[in-house]
Amino acid sequence: MSDTQWPRYEVFKQDSPNQPHKAVGSVHAPDAEMALLNARDVFARRPKAVSMWVAPASTILSMTAEEMAANPGWRMVSETGEGEERPFLIFTKTSQRRSMTFVTHVGVITAVTAQEALATAVANAEFDAENVWVWWVVPESAITRSDPDDQASHFAPAADKTYRQQSSYGFVGPTRKNVKRET
Amino acid sequence: MIDSAPEKKLQEFEERIARGEKIEPGDWMPDEYRRQLIRMISQHAHSEVVGMLPEGAWIPHAPNLRRKMVLMAKVQDEAGHGQYLYHAAETLGISREEMLDALLAGRAKYSSIFNYPTLAWADVAWIGWLVDGAAIKNQTMLAQCSYGPYSRAMVRICAEETFHYKQGKEMIVKYMTTGSDAQKAMVQDGLNRWWWPMLMMFGPHDSDSPNSPVLMRWGIKTRSNDDLRQEFINEEIPEVLALGLTIPDPDLLFDETSKTWQIGPINWDEFWQVVRGNGPMNAERLAARQKAHDDGRWVREAVAAYAEKVASSKYASGK
Numbered sequence: 001m002s003d004t005q006w007p008r009y010e011v012f013k014q015d016s017p018n019q020p021h022k023a024v025g026s027v028h029a030p031d032a033e034m035a036l037l038n039a040r041d042v043f044a045r046r047p048k049a050v051s052m053w054v055a056p057a058s059t060i061l062s063m064t065a066e067e068m069a070a071n072p073g074w075r076m077v078s079e080t081g082e083g084e085e086r087p088f089l090i091f092t093k094t095s096q097r098r099s100m101t102f103v104t105h106v107g108v109i110t111a112v113t114a115q116e117a118l119a120t121a122v123a124n125a126e127f128d129a130e131n132v133w134v135w136w137v138v139p140e141s142a143i144t145r146s147d148p149d150d151q152a153s154h155f156a157p158a159a160d161k162t163y164r165q166q167s168s169y170g171f172v173g174p175t176r177k178n179v180k181r182e183t
Numbered sequence: 184m185i186d187s188a189p190e191k192k193l194q195e196f197e198e199r200i201a202r203g204e205k206i207e208p209g210d211w212m213p214d215e216y217r218r219q220l221i222r223m224i225s226q227h228a229h230s231e232v233v234g235m236l237p238e239g240a241w242i243p244h245a246p247n248l249r250r251k252m253v254l255m256a257k258v259q260d261e262a263g264h265g266q267y268l269y270h271a272a273e274t275l276g277i278s279r280e281e282m283l284d285a286l287l288a289g290r291a292k293y294s295s296i297f298n299y300p301t302l303a304w305a306d307v308a309w310i311g312w313l314v315d316g317a318a319i320k321n322q323t324m325l326a327q328c329s330y331g332p333y334s335r336a337m338v339r340i341c342a343e344e345t346f347h348y349k350q351g352k353e354m355i356v357k358y359m360t361t362g363s364d365a366q367k368a369m370v371q372d373g374l375n376r377w378w379w380p381m382l383m384m385f386g387p388h389d390s391d392s393p394n395s396p397v398l399m400r401w402g403i404k405t406r407s408n409d410d411l412r413q414e415f416i417n418e419e420i421p422e423v424l425a426l427g428l429t430i431p432d433p434d435l436l437f438d439e440t441s442k443t444w445q446i447g448p449i450n451w452d453e454f455w456q457v458v459r460g461n462g463p464m465n466a467e468r469l470a471a472r473q474k475a476h477d478d479g480r481w482v483r484e485a486v487a488a489y490a491e492k493v494a495s496s497k498y499a500s501g502k
Contacts, residue, residue: 005280006487008273025270025336028279030490042266045259046343064209096204098326100339134207163249164256166342169349174356174425 007056009035010138012091012105013043014051021053022101023091023136032056032144040146040154047159052146059142061114063135068122075119085110088117089143091136092127103136114139200402205331208274216401219394220330221275223403225282228268229293232286233468235261237301238310246304253350254307260347264340271332287473295454296384298462305358305366305373311351313381316419319344320411321385329402352422359426367427374423375431382446383454385412391451413443420444 006028012021024043029035035054044052068074087110091103106127111117114137121137122129146154162168192211199206206212239258245251269279285291296314301307319341326337358366386392386408398404423430434447456462 005278024339025267026273027266027270030487031493033493034486034490041259042263045256045263062209064207066210070211093207098334098338100335100342102331102335133204134209161252161256163253163350164260164346166345166349169346169353172349172352172356174360174422 006030007058009039009054010057010060011035011039011043012053012055013039013049013101015048017050020105021051022105023103024101026057027054029054036144036146044155044158046161046164047155049155049158050151051148053143055138055142055144059139061118061135061137063118065133068135074115083112085112087140088114089138089140090117090121090127091138092132093134094128094131096133103134108140197401200329204329205334206329207331213401215397216330216403217275219398219401219403220333221272221277223398224268224272224275224333224336225277225285226292226294228265228272228282229286229291230297231261231265231268233293233297233472236468236471237297237299237464238307240301241304241307244304250354257311257347257350260343264336264343267336267339271330271336274332283476287469287476289460289469292458294384295457295462296380298457298464298468299376299380300464302376303369303373305355305369306377308351308354308358308370309373309377309381311347311349312355313351313377313419314384315344315347315351317381317384317415319348320415324404324406324411327402327405333403356426359428371428374428378431379450379453380457382412382416382449383451385409385415387451387454416444416446 007030008026008028009032010026011024013024014021027035027038027042029038032054036052039052039054040049043049063074087108089105090107090109092106093103107121109117109120109124111120118135118137121127121135158164193213196206196211196213196216199210206216235258238254238261242251242254242258245254269282272282273279282291286293301310322337322341322344326334326341328334328337355370358370362370389395389407389409392408395404395407399407420430420435432447434445436445437443438445457465460466
């Protein structure tokens with residue numbers, strides 16, 4: 001591991017308590033604690049965020065619908081798994097609309113391997129595999145979550161700094177009346 | 184594994200783009216698509232990172248606390264935009280380290296605009312209004328791009344750049360409507376220096392833009408350099424003139440038949456000089472990046488040492 005290439009962590013952000021976590025991008029960090037701090041600086045400079053998860057990119061099984069179709073053998077790998085069952089979080093991308101987020105957390109599946117969890121998810125009508133473009137499977141043990149007790153200190157400053165919001169400037173143009181006096 | 188012929192794969196790939204589907208990491212893509220995206224996205228990331236320097240220089244000299252907070256937030260955004268974009272490039276198989284090495288070694292390109300100096304406070308305002316305004320035009324197009332990670336980074340960046348544009352324009356409007364003669368002169372001087380480099384940001388004329396056809400064919404770009412530049416000047420020239428400012432272009436005229444603004448010839452020799460590293464600030468910008476990289480080394484070493492210590496104590500305590 002060199003000076004500038006720390007492991008990559010994928011970042012999942014939750015905008016409000018009733019919404020699922022969504023993949024927003026990645027950060028590099030020497031450990032999960034620093035990854036969470038970097039993720040806050042990179043992805044939560046503005047509202048909204050109430051929670052963040054990070055997971056090492058190397059622990060994530062990612063498969064696109066195209067990859068699955070081109071390589072039907074991907075299911076076979078799951079049958080070789082041995083060991084204890086554990087929970088895997090399932091994320092999917094179901095839309096081609098323009099968006100600033102990628103895959104969305106849609107459920108948890110208990111399995112021995114990530115491949116087995118994926119095969120189970122694809123077979124489960126709840127996950128609507130016909131309309132999934134990308135699947136991510138993340139072992140729950142690989143995820144580090146922001147502490148709910150830190151929520152206010154961690155994310156609130158992003159909401160207080162209204163001068164970061166384009167909406168706080170209103171319409172700006174030569175015809176604008178009431179230019180505020182600078183203090 | 185079904186190994187369809189390359190022509191068939193290419194055909195399927197182009198059909199996906201025609202249907203408006205996003206290409207995602209893991210999907211098949213032509214090598215040239217990957218190569219063009221790595222080139223574009225890494226240059227774009229470097230532009231955000233180097234773009235912190237001309238404005239960052241004015242943070243200690245901001246005229247009041249509000250302007251200082253706004254400028255700090257803006258420069259912090261540019262750092263974040265660089266991170267979004269390095270992430271998008273990484274999904275194509277290049278490492279962030281390779282990109283940073285290329286930048287520090289002077290092998291990487293970045294937007295030529297940041298090789299011009301910020302000589303006065305009003306330059307910060309012009310960068311917000313016109314430089315970021317021009318960037319938003321380009322980035323709004325790229326938000327439609329066929330490659331998912333680049334498109335998503337652009338959607339996020341455009342939402343934030345609108346703040347950059349407005350805070351800059353707000354300052355120019357204020358200085359020109361309520362400012363002193365000295366402030367108005369400072370604004371005009373800034374416009375004189377930034378106008379032409381800003382127009383060059385859209386890139387060479389379509390006839391001199393060798394990468395454009397393949398970028399358009401694969402939905403990376405959906406509009407041409409000249410098309411975006413024309414739309415931008417049509418929107419902004421009336422706003423600039425309404426403030427009583429003079430645009431430094433003796434050939435500028437409004438064409439009544441086409442209802443568009445016509446500008447004089449752009450000095451492309453200057454553009455290529457700056458792109459090739461001979462602009463007024465190329466050497467200073469790279470030296471500043473190198474210094475920041477070197478000065479940050481102890482921080483990187485400290486967090487790495489801490490992470491190692493925590494990891495080893497976890498093993499020691501059996502957690």
